[in-house]
Amino acid sequence: MPAPSIFAVIRHMFSRALRETGQALDRVGVRGVVHAHQGRRMGDDNPYWFNDHLSRHRGIMGLLRRGYPVVPGITSGSAGANARLAGSEHGLVEHGQTQDVAFLAPCATLIGNVQLAPNTSIFYKAILKSDVAAYGVNTIHSAEEEERWKSLPVGGYERKQDAGMLDAGSGIGHPTIGGANGGGIYVGEGTNIQDACVVTSYEGHSTIGKYVTVGHGAHIHSATVGDESLIGMGAVLKPGCVVESQSFIAAGAVIERGCVVNSGEIWGGNPAKKLRELTAEEKAKLRVQAEKYISVGNMHNHCMELGGNIPDSLLEDDDSLTELSAAEDITKKPVDMKDKDEHSNQLDEKDSQDEGVKVKIQ
DSSP, X not given: OOOOOHHHHHXXXXXXXXXXXXXXXXXXXXXXXXXXXXXXXXXXXXXXXXXOOXXXXXXXXXXXXXXXXXXXXXXXXXXXXXXXXXXTTTOOXXXXXXXXXXXXXXXXXXXXXXXEOTTOEEOTTOEEEEOSBOOOTXXXXXXXXXXXXXXXXXXXXXXXXXXXXXXXXXXXXXXSSSTTBBOOEEEOTTOEEOTTOEEEOTTSOEEEOTTOEEOTTOEEESOEEOTTOEEOTTOEEOTTOEEOSSOEEOTTOEEOTTOEEOTTEEEETTTTEEEEEOOHHHHHHHHHHHHHHHHHHHXXXXXGSTTTTOOGGGTSOOHHHHHXXXXXXXXXSOOOHHHHHHHHHHHHHHHHHHHHHHHHHO
């Protein structure tokens, strides 16, 4: 796509400056409150300079010339991306599930043109990086333009021409193979990408279908994964490989460049090769496992709310909490010594009566 307009550049710069200034002021305020209540532990309490170290790292990172991540319910990207997500490809909601993302871990990282569908789960330390795509912010305005951009061959003249001569990353010598002609990352509905996974799109699009489970530490580089597949822990999918629907890639397997895993097969090894066909029962479990991770993601959602890892249900007042508070108030109430002596005498009389009853029964 062409380079972003001057208006888009100005808005991007102003928004970033405003966000970082607000964050710095927030940190100054927190520091000031602490100082007001606790004082300084070293030195006197005279005024002092507050130096804040600026950090521009954030989990959802938009790049002016490479696009902005699309996370349903959290962020919106280009008009073309929104139209695609609202269309027939991802618009259907199954089993009463919502249109929002199931879970996005606070320490996961989305960079550039990364587009998530509803009910996806991106777990802790996962990195989805599409930082070499010529996908300028606000340059794609319809689903048709989105599809046209996706169809441009990586490394071809049309993709280079589309990037524009002003794009410094489109020339020879770029540190990545695809240069500014790389692709985007598209994650389908109900898919889960687990802890420490890495997904890139240097040499073309990385497309992950619906209800796919990507195990811990797996790598997907410019590859295609079909619906209801499972990528085992630590597996590596090299650029250009295709894993068709309802397939199983074993843990630690390495799928070589351009390799095609046919539907319903299980592959393993390094380099990977076909081991056998999946049974009908095993194929059915692939979808079920992905759906379970939607529930797991929803259970983690409360960690994104104010209060940390305490769900709102534990903060609501109920009868048991009221009774507990009343009991605590009674135990903390000061006791008059005169009342205490009278209460002790009553207990002694009661014990004496009990002993007398016991003697008579014997």
